[in-house]
Amino acid sequence: MLFNSLPFLYLFLPITYFVFWRLTSKTRRYVWLAITGYVFYSFWNYKFCALMLFSTLVSYLAGLGLLRWEDPARRRLCLVIPVTLDLALLGFFKYTNFVLTSVNGLSSWLGGQTQLATLDIVLPVGISFYTFHTVTYIVDSYHGRITPTKSFFQFASYVSLFPQLVAGPIVRFRQISDDLEKIDRAEETRDLDKGWSFFVMGMIKKVLIADTIGGIITPALASYSELSTLGAWLCMLGFAYQVYYDFGGYSDMAVGLGYMFGLRLPQNFNSPFQALNIADFWRRWHISMSSFFKDYVYIPLGGSRGSRWMASRNLTVTMLLAGLWHGANWPCVLWGGFIGLLLVVHGLIAPWWERMPS
Template identity: 40%
Template sequence: MLFPTVQFLVFFCVVFAAHWSLADRPRLDKTMLLLASWFFYASWHPSFLALLIGSAANSWLAGFLLDRLPQGTRARRAVTAASVGLHLLTLGVFKYYGFFGPELLALGARLGLALPLPLLEIVLPVGISFFTFQGISYVVDVARGDARAARDPLDVFLYIAFFPHLVAGPIVRAAHFLPQLAAPPRADRVPLVMAGLLILGGLFKKTVIANGLATGLVDPVFADPAAHGALDLWLATYGYAVQIYCDFSAYSDIAIGVAALLGFHFPRNFDQPYRARSLAEFWRRWHISLSSFLRDYLYRPLGGNRRGPRRTMANLLLVMLLGGLWHGAAWTFVLWGLLHGLALAVERAAGWKGAAGWRGLLAAILVFHLVCAGWILFRSPDAAMAGEVFAGLFLGAGEVGTRATGWTVGLILLGLALHWLPAGWLGRVEAAFRTWPAWAFGLLAGAALVAIDAIGPDGVAPFIYFQF
């Protein structure tokens, strides 16, 4: 069930009406939201609903036990390790067995060993990385004392399965979400205008910009990079940078807006990342919920930057390699993580933290092109095709003509221009629209929906991050 579809609109209207009619009956309301979230997930693949429920049950049981064990005990550490280990094992089997299994068999054959590993065709459950990380967040936050264990298991199951952020984030911390379940939602606190702007903006970025670039430029060029000239490859690279930003940030915006209409607050997940003047700043602006998760649950426990420069660089490399593998089981993702890890380590060693003025602009251009180099690895199905793209950028062995049109070039420029709007611009737009009568804003929103549907290409493409 995709966000920009009539099917989801009908589903959400039913949930919205039921939710606010049950607002004064919290337990019944939470039960309804949980069942609706399970229905939402089952619409993708019903058999994987048991996996989602099992993940939530693991987290709840660990929290239940941790709440009854004293701090600092061996039993408490064992419960935490067992729960997190089970989460990671489940993620590993479904997401990485198909990658590491054949690699281990090939290694065993070279060493003359017959490893007893069956070759299995495993279907990747939608959103498994996101709800697994949320389950880990709950367990670790309770173990650290950053969040209290939920007394009601319904709260934990709803936290893991809540449909707005279930399949593609943002990754919401237990310490942020669970307190919002403690009190009934209030309709008078719902930011209707901001929620509407986020949803409309997300639909525009996904339907018009991301889908338009994918179908009109990026997909055809990356399908056969050797047949295209350097100009096409450069434009397709820039196009993919804009596409993946608009695609993923669109999902986050819609998820935040939908949650807001139900009275819940989600943290911001993107903050104009392509204006970053250092790669460290880029990761503070891109997929903020993932980068902060890796920082707080992996980088800092490894020692962060507190154990000398060599250990800091090693930690950065390890964290980014694991971040690459989180995105997918392929050597291209490993190389993507390695590129970012090495660049972050070089930045740290050089003491670079960005600059202002024209030096800052040059730094932003350099960082953007480094990120684009990473996107080539990210977009390519294998290292060989990534190599073809890199070679074609400078050698241009394909046709001299270009597949790009004025429309696709305009979409690229528009997507990049969004990163240079003044800080707080959306808040000022919201303040202006709040003075409008509700019916006028509703008419404008309806007209915008019709225009978005008319401008965008036919069909509804899945969000890129559904595969993660």
């Protein structure tokens, strides 16, 4: 069920909105948001609701452990166990067949005859997003950046919050914990105009612009060998704008839906095609994802500390992982590596360029 689908617009959203604002207690609103999140998710595949609930329960219990225990060994267990389980589940569902086909390809290249059978695995929708929600919650709790919540329903409503559930943005608990804590005092009309503004503008981007561009370039790309040089470049440019308006529009709709329920979700795009360079572009594109990899991968690896070589290595590894997160295939990995290379080159050239006379 997409945000721009008729069942969502004329059934799910009105019912969810009406009941939410008729409830007055904090717990009831948490429960309602959690229930509607699971109902929304079940429209894709209800069987995977149990998987999300399991991840939620494990991370919630680990948070309680971090809240209770000061012993370093116990706290490390509360960090390692849920993060390992979450990443293992993500790895199994998303990357098992990628690993198997890669091993088969390498074996064939080396002249081997044995081929591993791939598995019939269905990728749960949104697992890449809600896994990062639970991981950031545990990591931030462990490092004392947030205080773990004692309310299971508050945490469940955060993980299963339907606006962010299947396509982001990646929302850290600390970004909306204040709004969740005060959800019983939220005013229905406070941000309603802002919510509808974001939602309508996002739908315009998604339906009127992205889908229109897609309708033009998709038939052309289907027979790309017949395209002229100019036609191929125009299709590439059109594809870039289609991706931006599709994903950016959907993210704007998510932000708008958050406002409708008294929750301020972070914006995910900031006019990326107005960027001055590749580093500026990456700061503006899929902001919640890039900031996640910066804070939870790049900086723990060492960030820009140490030698220029080490900083370049850390950046390249981070971008390779970001590419792998986007898709379980080598083109996505190579795309991440290419962006990483451009960022490294920019980092080397920028200081010299800035010293050039204007």
